[in-house]
Amino acid sequence: MAISLNKGGNLSLSKSDPGLKKISVGLGWDVRSTEGADFDLDASCFMVGETGKVRSDADFIFYNQLKSADGSVEHTGDNLTGEGEGDDESVLIDLTRVSPDIFKLAFAVTIHDAQTRGQNFGQVQSAFIRVVNAETSNEIVRYDLSEDASVETAMVFGEVYRNAGEWKFRAVGQGFAGGLGPLARNFGVNI
Amino acid sequence: MLTLTRGQKTKLADLTPALQLRATLAATSPSLQFDFSCFGVDGADKLSDDRYFVFFNQKSSPEGAITLDGNGEFSIDLAKIPANIKKLVFAATIDGAGEMRALGSGSFSLQSGGGEIARFEFRGSDFSNEKAIIAAEIYLKDVWRLAAVGQGFAGGLSALLKNFGGEEIAPSAPPPPPVRSAPPAPASTPLRPNPAPLPDRGAPTPPAPVNLGKVTLDKKGAKTAINLQKGGGTQPIRVNLNWDAPQKKGFLAALQGAPDLDLGCMYRLKSGEAGVIQPLGNIFGSQNSAPFIFLDKDDRSGAARDGENLTIFRPDLVDLVLIFAMIYGGAPDFTSVNGRLTLKDQSGSEILVQLNSPERGQGFCAVATIRAVGSQVEITKEELYFKGHPEADKRFGFGFRWAAGSK
Known part of the structure; x- marks a missing residue:
């Protein structure tokens, strides 16, 4: 039974699912049934050190760079429409292979071309992030953002981070x- | 602010x-x-x-x-x-x-x-x-x-x-549906002048009819009532049942045969005369003598473009009529053949009932009732699904005796 968190809440992944090695971080959303331009949402992952910044641009995993240099993080690919049930995009992480100097993995979703299409997260329904044990398919934790998203065009949905020798999710x-762009710069990526 | x-x-x-x-x-x-x-x-x-x-x-x-x-x-x-x-x-x-x-x-x-x-x-x-x-x-x-x-x-x-x-009746006028014919919309708001409580429902007030002029909501489970102007009592009510003959797909479909839906009614007149009109048993009724209810044909396949038509020529003589549609054969459920039934009165009011029960074994739909309410006649959309005639009869209380039959 997955645990559902509210904004700001956190959970120890290591304690919730002992022996956890590989996780799949799923991000999902439903877009409007009304007329107008399609919504194209993109998930990305920032691998940051203790300073909260990436070590290099190679630590920014997104639709144009699907795999990290150490192979621990892999984006499974771009979904252009948000159609269908379940995760719209997902990122696979081998926690055992994440470099020791990576302190946190932040998962963000951005609306592609939001400005020109006049779109924001307030128009996106049922946005969520969830962490699944990739080996057992057991869902460990989930966060439903729908009422926490409004006029933003980029959002950090959640983060997986080290804490006293274990992995936690916030x-x-x-x-x-x-x-x-601004989101990536915030994490120290040279855009 | x-x-x-x-x-x-x-x-x-x-x-x-x-x-x-x-x-x-x-x-x-x-x-x-x-x-x-x-x-x-x-x-x-x-x-x-x-x-x-x-x-x-x-x-x-x-x-x-x-x-x-x-x-x-x-x-x-x-x-x-x-x-x-x-x-x-x-x-x-x-x-x-x-x-x-x-x-x-x-x-x-x-x-x-x-x-x-x-x-x-x-x-x-x-x-x-x-x-x-x-x-x-x-x-x-x-x-x-x-x-x-x-x-x-x-x-x-x-x-x-x-x-x-929700869905609305496809208007006979070209699309888009004219929501309001012309301000201040005189004729398109036929709210009942004397809303009478529906008998046998026990509800304190009847649901207000939703009528957008030519657009009428159709929703499963919702009840819509339209009122007939009595105007001499001889304005017929016309009922049409239509469905689609699916494109044949392979061997199984051929075995199953074309979907055959039947339109019919159970009736009880004010005179006490009661009966059933339906293709099964070739009981098509009569236009010129009691019960003044007539079914035009038995479309065996859904191929006839205008489907099956039942006309109630003398609504003023009616005590209670239950309009029903049933699957005689060739289809597992109403939804798969897009069954749809329309009731029209002379004033142009329409009720469209999309037969929407995907459940197998619920091949009998009590679509609507027409009943005398005081000096008026009221049509109520029922859309209740049953296994067959006896179960529906039990609900509406005609009290017929039923035996199995086939065409």
Whole structure:
């Protein structure tokens, strides 16, 4: 039985699912049934050190760079429409292979071309992030963002981070104005 | 006062502690006419009860929680909203031709205690070919919240209805459906002059009929009643059943044969005479003698373009008629053959019932009843599904004796 977190809540993944090695972080959303431009949402992952910044641009995993240099993090690919049930995009992580100097993996979703299409997260329904044990398919934790998202065009949904020798997950729900560029710069990526 | 941008959400409690609110929708354009409505939908975003579609023909929800006081002016009492209604959707639709891109400016304003607490403004450049837009929503998710939506449908009010699980009768006039024929809409609002309680329902008040002129809502489980002008009592009621013959797909379909649906009725006249009219047993009735009910043919395959037609020539003689549709063979359920039944009276009112039970073994649909109520005749959409004739008879109390038969 997965645990559902509210904004700001956190959970020890290691304690909830002892022996956890590989996780799949699923991100999902439903888009409107009304007329207008399609919504194209993109999930990305920032692998950051204790300073909260990436070591290099190679630590920014997104639709144009699907795999980390150490092979521990892999984005399974871009979904252009948000159609269908379940996870719309997902990121696979081998926790045992994440470099020791990576302190945190932040998972963000951005709306592609939001400005010109006049779109924001308030128009996206049922947004969620969930962490699944990739080996057993057991869902460990989930965070439903729908009421925490409004006029933002980029949002950090959640983060997986080290804490005293274990891995934890935090429901973040933090919005950024301006989209993927400013968000990436926030994490120290050279855009 | 909070000014919202498209997509923005907020908790109502952050704006006001009050639950009695006023919402005003406005839109201006040199070329367009607008109608404003409010849909009270359930947790699945469906209009499961059409009494919560508040618009120009139905100006209040049953308990008065939502009322339309003037064009675009709504009073809302969130304390009175029943528990199954989770969202109030405020929509603006274009009456007649035109597209929302031609909108000059529009707004949704929320007031409490005489002061404006929230405002969302939109304009034509926010839209393109939409003919109906959702301006804003007030919805319950743990607490009452407000969202500025500003999105719409090119298909107009009918697409909006469809989005909320409702459907409207396809108008005989060319699309788009004329929502209101001409202001001030004299003939298109046939609300019953003397609403009489429906017998055997035990409900204190009958559901208000939803009639958008030529557009009539069709929803499973909903009841719609239309009233006949008695006018001599000899205006016939025409009933049509039609369905689609599916494209043959392979061996199994060929074995199964063409879907054969039957239209029929059980009747009891005021004279006490009672019987059944249906293709099974070749009981087609008569136009010129009692029971003055006539079935035109038995379409065995769905191929006949006009389906099967039953006419009740003397509704004034009727005590109770139960119109039914049944699957004789060739189809597992009504949904798979797109079964649909239309009732029409002389004044042009229509009831369309989409036969929508996907359940196997429920091949008998009690579609509508026609009954004498005082000096009037009332048609009520029933849409109840049964295993067969005896089960339906038991429900409606004709008391026939039933035996199995075949064509």
